[in-house]
Amino acid sequence: MIFTSPRTPVEIPQTTLTSFVLERAQEYGDKVATVDVTGTTQYTYAELAAGVRAVAGSLSARGFRRGDVLAMLAPNVPAYPIAFHGAAMAGAATVVLNPLDTADDLANHLNESGARMIVTMPSEMEKVTALLPRTKVEEIVVFGEAEGATSFDSLLAGGDLADPGIQPDEDVVAILHSSGSTGYPKGVLLTHRNMIANVLQTSTCAPTAEDEKVLAVPPFHHAFGLIMVMNASLLQGATLVTMPRFDPGAYLKAVEDHEITRLLVVPTIATLLARSPQVDQFDMSTLRMIVSGGAALDPAIAQMCRDRLGCNVAQGYGLTEALVSFMQLETPVQPASVGQNTPNIEVKIIDVSSGEELDRNQNGEVLIRGPHVMKGYLNAEEATRKVLEPDGFLHTGDLGYVDDGGELFLVDRIKELIKYKGQQVSPVELEAVLMTHPKVADAAVVGVPDEEASEIPKGFVVAREPATVEEILTYVAERVAPYKKIRRLEFIDEIPRTPVGKIQRRTLKQRDQAA
Structure with missing residues (x-):
């Protein structure tokens, strides 16, 4: 059905996308579109729209065309949407990267996407400079100033912008990566x-x-x-x-x-x-x-x-x-x-x-x-x-x-269901039970290998106050079916999570294997 x-x-x-999102930018005019939490940097809607067109012109002058890729490796800053939409207006796609990723992951993402330019922060210059020989990146641009990099402000000088001939149904505007919490992250193509x-x-x-x-x-x-x-x-x-x-x-x-x-x-x-x-x-x-x-x-x-x-x-x-x-x-x-x-x-x-x-x-x-x-x-x-x-x-x-x-x-x-002796056990259900215990501040459950049962549920708990493994295991066992019981438990300082709060179960499984 x-x-x-x-x-x-x-x-x-x-x-x-850019024409749609910024269709009323001139109407909003002097209203602040983006501002840093410190109040030190801000752009009005009029400035943002002008900046996007200028960056698009600068990228076009550098040979960016429909189908090319620009990379962004930066936290949330006021100029981020200017860079993103500047690339989009020039016909390029932007691969948005996580600053917390490892050098190997970043190199893989840059190579898979074929990025020609990377926009980043001065604080990331050492990491990005080391990545360059491993990728096809031709130019580093920074928000601010850094030796060996082009200042983002210089892109605001603009340039001639030819119509890139974007096909909205077909052309990719953003490449994001799945969280990778249960496997290797894959590049997601969004038109x-x-x-x-x-x-x-x-x-x-x-x-x-x-x-x-x-x-x-x-x-x-x-x-x-x-x-x-x-x-x-x-x-x-x-x-x-x-x-x-x-x-x-x-x-x-x-x-x-x-x-x-x-x-x-x-x-x-x-x-x-x-x-x-x-x-x-x-x-x-x-x-x-x-x-x-x-x-x-x-x-x-x-x-x-x-x-x-x-x-x-x-x-x-x-x-x-x-x-x-x-x-x-x-x-x-x-x-x-x-x-x-x-x-x-x-x-x-x-x-x-x-x-x-x-x-x-x-x-x-x-x-x-x-x-x-x-x-x-x-x-x-x-x-x-x-x-x-x-x-x-x-x-x-x-x-x-x-x-x-x-x-x-x-x-x-x-993929996260635990297979215990042929029975399917939900880690989310067990996590919900754990979180009702007054001494538990945070919790996660994963399946770990077991010769007899194939997999057994193992809990990871951040304690709110001193607790024992036995009392937590007993608490859960009294509230779930016998086959759903948590069989092992480990107290840890913090549950590893992605930037959007998803439990990184793969990290917890690796921790168990290393123990």
Whole structure:
């Protein structure tokens, strides 16, 4: 059974991403578009639009053409969207890179994408300079000044810009990488049309008013930050206050100092807002909306945020390959769901073993189809065929079901299910049980090899106060079926997570193997 979106379809304009996002930039004029959290650097909408055209001209003068690739290796800074959209206007794609990645990962991403130029920060110069001999990068550009690099300001001098002849349905505008939490990260190819659809879906389901200020902490190198935070905010005329890295005290102070109205958060930040005593030290009264993404948000945490901060809290669901596929309404019918399909999105649930389509309230793999679904994986035709069906449906790898109200409930990741003596055990279910223990601050569960059982569940726990392995294991065993019991437990200082809050299970499995 195919579940169509109950929301009014939106028309996807046949244009380029930059033309669409900045279509009202001149109208917004002197209004601040982006500003650093310190207030030292800012661009108005008029300056941003002029900067984008200038950078596009400079890239064109350097020989950038339709299909070329520029790399971005930088935290969230005010000029980030100027560089990104400058490349897009010139017809190039931008591969957005994570500054926390290893040198080997960065070299692989640069080589796979064929990037000719990299835009970065002075603080990254040593790393980037060492990468150059291993890649095809011809020029380093920095926000600021650094020896051996071109200043980004020099690109603002501009140049002649020829029409690159962009085909929105075909031409890639962004290359992002899947999180790699369960395997090696793959390059995700998003076209102009893909990203326009995503930005439209975001602005339709979670609209932002022109007078709003958005604290831009989710990294722009991730789909959540690039689409929902950066581009959706600029489309709607909001002001982006950029933070290069997350720090709890600085984050809360930024809300007060800049009178932030909207936060886009990952669940770990939502937990901070719900529970941390630090929150009471700052004025958070300007907040109107919190949108969570990147990983599942505990309904109890969402309600604690609503009660404490007096603002609406919603969450969306998607993946790098198809962001913003579901979004809660302002008052979700079922708080534990991720909401209903966003406009233009179709979903079906299939039996994992047979591939048969399932009806409402039946649990299986979630498949999604819509204009936002990626073009494919970079240089990986076989991997693309495995996840993209000929009819356009994308295999998400997530298990879930659609209820009678059309809301999607997620159960787990297929690849993360633990196979204990032939039984399937959900690590997410066990993590939820662990988190109810009063002495547990954070927790993760993975499957580790076992000669007799194939795999056994192992828990990793960050303790809130002293606890023993035995009392935690007993607590869980009393609340789950016998085959679901956690068989081993390890206390650690911190659960490794991706920048958007997903548990890095591969890291935990490697830790277990090394023990």
